[in-house]
Amino acid sequence: DSVLRERLRALREHDEKNAADLRRAYSALDEVLDLRQQARFRLFEERMEQRKFELLMRARQPRAQQNRRRPTP
Numbered sequence: 480d481s482v483l484r485e486r487l488r489a490l491r492e493h494d495e496k497n498a499a500d501l502r503r504a505y506s507a508l509d510e511v512l513d514l515r516q517q518a519r520f521r522l523f524e525e526r527m528e529q530r531k532f533e534l535l536m537r538a539r540q541p542r543a544q545q546n547r548r549r550p551t552p
Contacts, residue, residue, distance in 0.1 A: 508520070
């Protein structure tokens with residue numbers, strides 16, 4: 480139990496550090512971008528996350544389903 484508890488604590492600390500690093504990176508980015516650029520960047524990020532999710536779901540499909548969805552040349 481103590482080993483598991485220690486690993487969970489280390490994981491939590493790692494997650495907190497990464498979240499803080501991400502907040503600092505966004506703050507630094509916001510300092511150099513104007514409001515319009517910030518909005519465009521956030522939208523770009525959202526689109527990339529959505530596309531990444533779509534590609535992941537597509538990769539998980541059985542091969543036969545993937546072939547059916549492709550248009551024939």
